[in-house]
Amino acid sequence: MNGKVALVTGGSRGIGAATALRLARDGADVAITYTAGKEAAEDVVRTAEALGRRAVALRADSADAAEAAEAVTRAADALGGLDVLVNNVGVGLLAPLENITVADVDRVLATNVRGVYMASQAAATRMGHGSRIITIGTCMTRRVPGPGGTLYAMSKAALIGLTKALARELGGRGITANIVHPGPVDTDMNPADGPYAEPQKADTALGRFGTAEEIAFMVAYLAGEGAAYVTGAEFSVDGGHGA
Template sequence: MNQKVALITGGSRGIGGAIAESLANEGFDIAISYANNAACAEDVVKAIQAKGRRALAIKADGSTVEGNKAVISKTLSELGRIDVLVCNAGRYPYGLINEMSTEEIDKTLTLNLRSVMIETAEAVKHMQAGSRLIYIGSAFGERAPFPGISVYSATKAALPGFARGVARDLGSKGITANVVQPGPIDTELNPADGAAAKMLSSFVATGAYGKTADIAAAVSFLASPGAGYVTGSTLTVDGGLCA
């Protein structure tokens, strides 16, 4: 029970999967949550176990309070503690605000923002000094360079404000709270050779997509002892999209 544990929501693939493996390399046992793809989640678990670390995959409905609480309680019951919480699960609705349904707006607010708040509130009840809260935001929370992302941008823009408040709430307890804001990252859902890649790359100073390893490295830094004096901050890893 002395082995440190990191929980990554939405950790079955893409950025979440890369974060899970990176933190396992840093010596953490790992819990991940996933919505539907059990096969991908199991692949991540096997990769982490191959590194000699304990690993747990939790199927959870991030759209419900019960699902958010279950991710925390299951991690605690199976792995004994939570030292790092990485809130990565989210959704990306695309559409003009005048065409967006209230149902779509509610789903996005629930998964991208409310779930982060609930999971944080539940996890910190069991966290000790030195623990880390890390929220995966988006460069689109700081800049909306094209139409159709207003709802998504709003939810991601809220995360730095939440992190600053949490940093104040928990600073005396030695728990930090920070945001990592990725730019366009090459994943299965947003490939660097996909239909939108040329447009998205044109907004980036480097003219190229980033890699999941870029985001995982930023998270690993914030989870490390070397980041103990970093809290309430936003680390933007976007190739200069916001420059």
Template sequence: MAGVQGKSVLVLGGSRGIGAAIVRRFAADGAAVTFTYAGSKEAAERLAAETGATAVMTDSADRDAVIARVRDSGPLDVLVVNAGVVVYGDPLEMDPDAVDQLIRINIAAPYHASVEAARRMPEGGRIIVIGSVNGDRVSFPGISAYAMSKSAMQSMARGLARDFGPRGITVNVVQPGPIDTDMNPADGPFKDLVYPAMAFKRHGRPEDVAGMVAWLAGPEAGFVTGAMHTIDGGFGA
């Protein structure tokens, strides 16, 4: 797609799953892509070799490292914040450190990365955050901390869209439903919890999400900002 040809793209959390599909899509569309990883060095190196993208280790739980990575990636045309974790279970039994870690990765990192990217982003820049349908709807117990973090992306995008709108920068959230990845495998435990509520009784593919991200990064989406873009097989219908 001509829209991102030669553009500078940073994907936070690109080594696996949805993030890897986004890296593949932007690389195929001719963008200059850098992506971060934390634990999956080998997968990141394989993806870099396959796509020509640049893989760099940056732990999204480390605020200063995230800010430095965005700053050092130079003026970005597109920032995609995909890195995310889930904690699942009875909140009364949950390790508070795991919840705080989730808050650092799923809330603090997207905020600080977006603000840092906007410092040098040119007019027409795009900030795209991967939220979740659980930002809108929490249809089963055990995911309150995760859902809280994804709702936070909604108000962040609405606010930053207004902050950066005068400079022609858009800020949007993509909200997937169940997507077949390591986090939520098609044969995993969430299937029975969400399929009854879905129009399509199946998981989506990471490439489906990457397509929506690519559209938001392209010229046709220049008037789209401060908005949530749900891709969920009818889970929220």
């Protein structure tokens, strides 16, 4: 990754922060976006800079179509190009079908689908041969273990179609597109010792939560030279959630 530039959306915490720092350790300069977590985003930047990399944090709301696209342009301008886009930002809403409002649908789809589309579209205009678009999906696109996941699963399933279409759209330019499906991951939003943790652990073959670093490892592989012939593919890093 030496000399490469990566943008990780939603990179101030959790999987996004772990991914940004893993790419920095592998030699990439990194930009991250955030909405409310300015201090956490600045911590990620400082850590990346301590590794000898250039880094920048950009406030951008991916639910806003213009901001989602502009963040890509701002990142490329700040760091002198763009080689890797990691579409990590997303919102989760789990609720009974009858309780989900039109406003809920609009908010989730704006962030999880439209924002990813706009960022990918903008990135494609700045990327050259060998670039990568990597999107974070969910294990719930492969198997929904219980009720309450209609909106979230639908929004993330849309990204599978987008990924495969991007692979075809951009393959002639040597740009790959892949999607990673995490299982339950220990983060601030979904802690491994939280009130809903035990059923999630039971849904995996390994009986545990994953770590953000384990997801970041897969993203780093897809961003690296070894994955140059991998595109339009789905990768489950879910502890056997779908087994």
